[in-house]
Amino acid sequence: MWKSECIINSHGVKKVRDANFELLRIVAMFMIIIHHYLIFGGILQNVVEGTMEYYIINAIEFACIVCVNVYVMISGYYMIKSKTKFKKILQIELQLLTYSILMYLWVVYKGEKEFNIYHLIKNFFPFIANRYWFVTAYMGLYLLIPFINKLAEVLDRKQFIRGVIILGLLLCVFKTIYPGNEVLEGRNGYSLFWFVFLYAFAGCVRLYYDKNFKKIWCFLLYVAMIAIQIYLKVILKKDSKFNIVQQYMGFGLSYNNLFIFIESVAIFFFFKSLHIKTKVLNIVINYIAGLTLGVYLYHQNDDYAWKMWERINPYQYIGSDNLFLMMMLTTCKIFVTGIIIEQCRVWIFKLFGLLKKIKFVDNCNKKIEKAFLKIGEKV
Numbered sequence: 001m002w003k004s005e006c007i008i009n010s011h012g013v014k015k016v017r018d019a020n021f022e023l024l025r026i027v028a029m030f031m032i033i034i035h036h037y038l039i040f041g042g043i044l045q046n047v048v049e050g051t052m053e054y055y056i057i058n059a060i061e062f063a064c065i066v067c068v069n070v071y072v073m074i075s076g077y078y079m080i081k082s083k084t085k086f087k088k089i090l091q092i093e094l095q096l097l098t099y100s101i102l103m104y105l106w107v108v109y110k111g112e113k114e115f116n117i118y119h120l121i122k123n124f125f126p127f128i129a130n131r132y133w134f135v136t137a138y139m140g141l142y143l144l145i146p147f148i149n150k151l152a153e154v155l156d157r158k159q160f161i162r163g164v165i166i167l168g169l170l171l172c173v174f175k176t177i178y179p180g181n182e183v184l185e186g187r188n189g190y191s192l193f194w195f196v197f198l199y200a201f202a203g204c205v206r207l208y209y210d211k212n213f214k215k216i217w218c219f220l221l222y223v224a225m226i227a228i229q230i231y232l233k234v235i236l237k238k239d240s241k242f243n244i245v246q247q248y249m250g251f252g253l254s255y256n257n258l259f260i261f262i263e264s265v266a267i268f269f270f271f272k273s274l275h276i277k278t279k280v281l282n283i284v285i286n287y288i289a290g291l292t293l294g295v296y297l298y299h300q301n302d303d304y305a306w307k308m309w310e311r312i313n314p315y316q317y318i319g320s321d322n323l324f325l326m327m328m329l330t331t332c333k334i335f336v337t338g339i340i341i342e343q344c345r346v347w348i349f350k351l352f353g354l355l356k357k358i359k360f361v362d363n364c365n366k367k368i369e370k371a372f373l374k375i376g377e378k379v
Contacts, residue, residue, distance in 0.1 A: 019282040020274035021074050022289035024267070029292040031067035033299065033331045034060065040305065041314025043323075053323065055230065061253065062226045062263075068134065068255050069264035072141070072195050076202030080152060084145045092142070092293075093127060096135055098345060099297040100126035103304045112307045123303075131302060133190055135293075140192040141199055148200060157208055164204045167197040168261075176258040189255025197256075202268070218270035225263035232259075294342025299334050 038044045038061050047054045100123040107113045122129040130136045152160055171194055179188075187194075254260065276282055299305060312330055317323040 019276040019285040020271050021077070022285045023274070023276065024070055024271035025074055025289040025292055026285065027271075028067045028070050029295050030331060030335060031064035032296060033334050034327065035064045035067060036300065036305075036309075037314055037327055037330060038064075040309045041312065043314050043318060046315060047318055053319070056324075058230055058233070059226055062229045062260075063222075065253050065255070065260055066264040066267055068189070069198055069261065070268050072138070072198040073202040073264065073268050075138075075141075076199035077206045079145055079199070080149060080203030080206050082149075084142060084149075089139065089142060092135070092139060094349075095293065095345070096126045096132065096297065097124070099294070099301060100124075100131050103298070103301040107303045107307065113303060132297065132300060134296065134300075137190070137192045137195050141195040144192075144196060145199070148196065148203070152200075152203055152207060160200075161204060161208065164197070164200045167200060171197050172256045172258050172261050175254075175256055179254070189257075194256050212273040213269050215270050215273045218266050218273065222263055222266035222270065225259050225266065229257075229259050229263075288339065291339050291342040291346070294345065295335055295338030298338040298341050 038057065043057060044061055047057050101120075104113075104120065104123045108115045123131065126132065127136055127139055151163075155163065276285065299308065314327070314330070317326050320326075
């Protein structure tokens with residue numbers, strides 16, 4: 001799934017992925033880093049309200065908050081017609097395990113954290129212990145993909161579309177109108193349920209609305225959603241009458257906020273309409289995109305991230321002429337460092353033949369599945 005160079009379609013044929021969506025995957029990772037820079041760096045919470053800097057920072061945050069949504073939508077668009085492989089789950093889990101354990105041992109070695117056997121054990125089970133919320137939700141989604149795809153296959157066009165619309169109403173529209181309803185979606189899009197909807201929505205696009213729109217209209221819609229959110233959350237916030245409305249309207253930075261979802265759809269279709277014809281550029285984009293998960297696992301590790309943001313201290317640049325320059329330089333530095341670390345991990349895995357061992361386990365799993373199917377047929 002995360003190795004973006006190719007996918008396996010329903011006929012078992014390898015196809016190279018389109019560089020436009022892989023470019024979006026790279027852009028989304030930059031957005032994730034910027035989002036974390038603003039949040040964990042204390043800028044969004046402490047920038048002086050009413051200043052031009054305040055409005056620009058909020059605009060950047062609203063522009064970048066689509067990052068998680070588009071990541072999942074890309075998977076839905078590709079995987080709705082493809083077969084999931086047990087080997088991919090093992091690859092992600094091994095990658096997750098590597099970062100979880102090594103990053104913990106690194107901060108202990110640097111003296112930034114005391115060694116704790118219980119904490120070490122937790123790092124051996126990153127998926128269960130929810131060491132990375134995004135990967136936990138994503139792997140949960142990956143396990144459900146065969147069933148979602150089967151539903152898409154069994155249900156007719158109207159039934160599947162209605163199902164997606166109902167999910168959208170429950171998890172997005174109703175939640176935006178009244179965010180206090182914790183039963184429908186209590187984690188503001190930080191959940192498996194929201195990922196299932198995003199996957200199904202993008203799958204629906206691939207199956208029934210696989211067309212391109214004019215890039216200018218997609219871009220204008222994207223900008224319009226950012227402008228609306230700034231107006232609602234930043235400007236009208238000053239109006240005391242609007243404070244009452246705010247209690248009932250979810251204009252916050254939630255992934256399942258209706259405006260953020262529309263914004264995500266707009267940028268998704270913008271990149272869908274791009275055509276990157278240069279072969280070399282296609283290869284480079286596909287290769288880098290395949291390493292982007294490592295960037296996330298590196299800079300968002302619970303044991304390492306808090307100290308990293310403390311060292312970088314973005315808060316110090318509030319009110320400075322260098323605020324935006326430092327934000328971009330730091331983002332690029334984190335991205336490049338993450339890419340280098342992930343590439344080294346891939347080389348080490350190949351050197352020790354770990355990928356071949358994963359294939360061996362995958363083959364054993366296939367034999368076990370066939371054995372169970374035969375037993376089931378006899379019963």
